[in-house]
Amino acid sequence: MEKQLLRITVNGEYHEVYIKPKKLLVEIIRDELGLTGTKRACSTASCGACTVLLNGMAVKSCSILAMQAEGAEVTTVEGLAEGAKLSPIQRSFLDQGAYQCGFCTPGMLISATALLKENPNPTRQEIKEAIHGNICRCTGYNSIIRAVQGVAEGKYREGGR
Amino acid sequence: MAYKCPVCSKVWPDTLDMARHVFGIADQAHKNWVNSKGLNFIELLLIQTMEPGNKGYKTLAELLEKEAEQVK
């Protein structure tokens, strides 16, 4: 099966890659572009570890053909911080201990980022529903919910770490 | 007064403890010894759980009482 051209912008970097059309978006992000922050933990679109922003929307990159992201703008966990300056949600995750093994964290951060962009003041229930698609086996979610609330409360509005 | 395991010579304060050791180790050597004395190792274990009153262990302890060498 001959490869086809994919043009995609990831974390602000434009790429042109030739890929087999059966390749999933997550495979291109991890294997072709070497951005291993984005994880995979199931093959049934259940766990959300592969969540990335696609044109600003949270999607599961294991359930999208890379070819469907032609011309799209993708943001992965590596794209959240500006250099050494962590984004508010990243800092809040640290302060709340909203991660343990850290394997679901990249996907969680992306889901939380998408939520806060759309709804800067979510209720506890809205936060729960926003991360419903992301499984975390370590934390029991409540610290993650507190982390999102922390950002919503404006704790991190100005200044970096 | 203590007892020496007839199979591996490990010393135990009493024969019920030694019975625990024999069932616990449950290797071929210990199994064979019990069976060679006319008891059925597995049956003893199953009796222990199927019937109340610690039967399996008591029976084995009685055997050991007879067979095991006493040491100071």
Next chain:
Amino acid sequence: MKKFTVINTPVHNIDGVAKVTGRAIYTFDVKLPGMLYGKILRSPYPHARIKNIDASRAEKHAGVKGIVTGKDTLGIKQGIWRRFKELCDEEILARDKVRYIGEPVAAVAAVDEDTAEEALDLIEVEYELLPAVFEPLEAIKEGAPQLHENAERNINVTRHIEWGDVDQGFKDADYIREDWFKCSSQHHVCMETHCAVASYSPEGKLTVWTSTQSHYYIQLLLAWVLGLRENDVRVISRYTGGGFGSKFELDSAQFCSSLLSMKLCKPVKIVLSREEEFMATKRRTPMFYYLRTGVKKDGTFVAKEARAFTEGGAYTSMGATALYLTGFFQAFPYVWPSYRYDGYRVYTNTEPSSAMRGFGAPQATFCAETQIELIAKELGLDPIEIRRKNSMYPGYEVPGQAWIQSCGLIQCLDKIEKWVKSRGKLPPNHGIGLAAYGFMSGGIFNWFDTPYAFSAAIVKINVDGKVDLYVGSQDMGQGSNTTLSMICAEELGVRLDDIRLHMGDTDICPVDLGAWGSRETLMQGNAVKMAAAEAKRQLLEFATAKLSPNIVYDLDIKDRWIHLIARPERGLSYYDVVKEAIRGRDGQPIIARGHYTPHRKGMISPAYSFGVQAVEIAVEPETGKITLKNCVTAHDCGQVINPLGLKGQLEGAMAMAAGYGFTEDLPMDEGKILNPNLVDYKVLRATEMPETEVYEVETYEPEGPFGAKEAGEGLTNPTAGALSNAVFHAVGVSIKNLPITPEKVLEALKEKKKKKEG
């Protein structure tokens, strides 16, 4: 000066920034030049003899680089219970016989994963099917298919624990109750599936990156089964994407990638799929429990007889340990004047059952606490009162088993009682159930037969005052890296950011048995504290010489200030002393070692955590559906080291344990797991999480570093029991068969209705 300058202050984990920026490199992310990808062919049958394996077609498949089968192994039967040869029964790559669906029979290395997977379909395995058996109570019957030659009636391990005069105890009892319970299985569901990258070099050195809870165990087991010298095997595990008890035994990814790499002298990566993870790793041990309990009218416990038949699956794994611990914790956390336990682990043609967070104790606690609630009801006693009346206490000795030094159970009961009262009268079909529990702080047993200390640590102070801390423990997310760094900083009198921790590499780290059985805080923590204390002693020698204090003055270091304890203002900068000390030692950095192995602490563990959990639920009577409302835990883990980490551990344990209680299960048909994916296997999601609250009850554990002991694993023990008790109080039915599904609740409600009417 306040008591502690570092510990007992919440800090985020030292590897937190790497984790929230996606920079943490897990084994799953490792990519080496020229790396090949492996896939494993697994048995589709629960019990079969392998007559022949023909891989010739697969070998010819374009892109395939190599294939291994049982023939390529030394055929060593391995296991963690190395002291007991007959309990080392798993070859990993089966040579003659497969004993469960998913058992590996061959492995392929190819240029990419898809090619390797295609090749699997081309390998022809000729099986002779054998009769199989799946239930422990079937497997011990006369004439049942036998899995292992030396295991008559498929009895794998037995355990007997006894103290006091049980038979007399029952004679003295006013009330005796008998119940059967069925504890289901559960899967760890680590987010990072088992995976390994093995790289064998022509010099005969094998390096294995892997996701593990114990690089030391994996190093030894690999060396053993591959016929290599221990220290020619290097195991590296910097980040581990969850463990929960599933990652300290040798697994098929580690073994097969190593075999393939040794055959091809190329790096080989194997990542188990989620389906393989479910079908062919390990799982929580399912148990059938019989409990016979005798109490006095006033609720005083007098006698307990417990029998457990555990579904062992095809191999021993760590299931033998679970069998022992479930028997011990069946009597926890209470004073039983007499107790008898008989545990039988039975081989079945199913996925081996083994260690999982709680290690047999959640099963025991579910049964025990559910029964205690029923007894309290029968005798018209208050559920908290009956627990308080029989609670363990500091200084209590579990006859012949354990010595309880610190125990805050009573305080925990008081706090929970307050909370329950504060809830007032609940709406209809709501209920609060509680369960008391305890857990160990690392196992004393050495069935693995290591000649090393259980834990060891090295501290090295560099000229700039930066401290290199070398530990053998494994951080799989529980936060031990941070806890240990804090212990080191506190003891040495420096700050957390003065510590640079090195872990997860057998080439540079001292030996520790690994992160299981809640070992790290107490055991590795003691080793770290000892090393830090020794380094501090060396520093103080110089400081004393320099300060030349009056002989009655003792020195100490706190927050980088070396001073006279009685006159804190008189002192020296830690940095200056370090510089001069090193210069004074002919330029050698200060190096100190520490180690810990428990001695004279009984049979189980040097220390025990305690706690009580209350779970509030709502039951939908017309469907039987359960909704979690609140979960409150009072917890005694001795001195808290990192409050932030502790809270996360407790909340996480609760979520996992609640899943065990009412959503998670591994139904099987003829040994085939029917839900090997995250669609059909239901882990709790954020939407199901109730509000959680944690009350810390601080005690001082003399055996623990700064008085600390276990936290985080023990909390998987109470939730299932608390849930079943909550259902009991909400709608008046007691479910003795996990998980507590809506259908079971509904059935029980119908039964109850029938009884009322008829």
Next chain:
Amino acid sequence: MIRDFAYFRAKTKDEALDLLDQHKDDCKVICGGQSLLILMRQGLVAPKNLIDIKAAKELSYIDFNKKSGLRIGAATTHREIEKSSLIKEHYPLLTEMEQNLASIQTRNWGSIGGNLCHADPAGDPGPVLVALNASVKMASKQRERTKPLEEFFVDFFETILEPGELLVEIMVPATPPRTALAYEKFNIIKNELGIVSVAASITLDAKGASCKEARVVLGAAAPKPRRAKEAEKLLIGQKLDDRLLERVGEKASEETEPVTDIHATEAYRRYLVKVLAKKMVKKAWEKAKALV
């Protein structure tokens, strides 16, 4: 593992129909692919050709007018439907249904058309849209046809779509006066597929006293979303009371063909259908009453 396939990106509806026509003997259409890619990964589906209509913007729209009702392009995402103020105003049940469908990630990329074509009897849109009396427009290079959604489903994961045919639009008539609907699924984990689900639509007579029209649609209780027609008959001309609800529930549960699986036994599913049918009919009825 996903087998190789030839990939074609259709930018317009006509391009899509041309491609479908060329490859009708062995092709699959992908839009959101949230279900399809899982089947392809499991090797259950392995098309030689894959036609991607995600980029065909003209297949993604929501419009409404009071007379003809609602038209939704097949490629419209669940999230777009969930967030549409038009739909929230005129078909609040659709909004509610979408809010409880899978995860946000899935709703962001998955399409309503894809969901219907996947024809999972446990899917949420099926029962709700049948209760709303929706119909679907299918097009091929040769012709265009419209069918009631009820008839679109054939069996487990099977529809009446013919080779070369594409689902292009979902049409929902304007809701008749004094009509209200309700939908609920039973599950353990929120937003996951229902163990069973029931949608009900109740139209009251002018006086708002008795039931003029009724639709009771069962999900995950048969090989396809099924109307409990006998239960519906029981409602016509009747006034609301507990005995009626009881009989409707009974009937509905008789009209199911549930299966036993690891999530529930057949008996429990039947029972749940009864519980939910009673609940939904009552809920819809009371909502309708409030409109009078």
